[in-house]
Amino acid sequence: MALGRRRARREALFVLYQQDLLSIGAAVALARAEQGGAEVDPYSRRLVCGVADHRRAIDAQIAVRLTGWTLERLAPLERNILRLAVYELKWVEEVPAHVAINEAVELAKRFCSNEAASLVNGVLGAVAEDLAIGGGEGAPE
Numbered sequence: 001m002a003l004g005r006r007r008a009r010r011e012a013l014f015v016l017y018q019q020d021l022l023s024i025g026a027a028v029a030l031a032r033a034e035q036g037g038a039e040v041d042p043y044s045r046r047l048v049c050g051v052a053d054h055r056r057a058i059d060a061q062i063a064v065r066l067t068g069w070t071l072e073r074l075a076p077l078e079r080n081i082l083r084l085a086v087y088e089l090k091w092v093e094e095v096p097a098h099v100a101i102n103e104a105v106e107l108a109k110r111f112c113s114n115e116a117a118s119l120v121n122g123v124l125g126a127v128a129e130d131l132a133i134g135g136g137e138g139a140p141e
Contacts, residue, residue, distance in 0.1 A: 005043055005095075005103075006103060006106075007041070008041045008042075008043035008044040008047065009043075009044075009047065009084060009103055009107065010107065011041055011044040012043075012044040012045075012047035012048050012051075012084055013077070013080055013081060013084060013107055013111070015044065015048045016047075016048060016051060016080040016083060016084065017076050017077055017080050046092075047084055047087060047088070050087045050091055050092070051080075051083045051084060051087045054087060054090075054091065055083070057090075058083050058086045058087055058090075059071055059083070061086050061090070061127055061130070062079075062082050062083070062086060062123060062127070065122075065123045065126045065127060066123065075112065075116070077108075077111050077112050077116075078108065078112055078116050078119065078120065081104050081107045081108050081111075081112070081116075081120055082104070082120060082123055082124065084104065084107075085100045085101060085103070085104035085120070085124050085127075086124070086127055088100035089101075089124070089127060089128055089131055090131055097128045097131075097132070100124070100128075101121065101124045101125065101128060104120050104121075104124055105117050105120055105121050105124075107120075108120040
């Protein structure tokens, strides 16, 4: 049974966070074990695989919007919240930009800090504007 997209995003965030520490296969297996052996939600899997497939382009899109920071300096949760949202903004047409941004901000508020939520909102607002105006031409594929 599929989760709602909010829960699927949360599940995908946890898998991506764990993937920063483990391989993606191990992270998915860990997520599955934490759910009592249940399959990872299809939308969560889509997000995780999409981020993995487009990670260089996603990271480039984020990096150009980090003033005074590098992607590596961000906390793993913040970095992966941004990756999830950029993937949704650029490659998931059925999710409106404002929904992807709002959900990312809510994840940051819940699992990070208000400062992180502000950072996430600012970076994603700029990315969304770039994508709307230029179609995302600035980031390499």
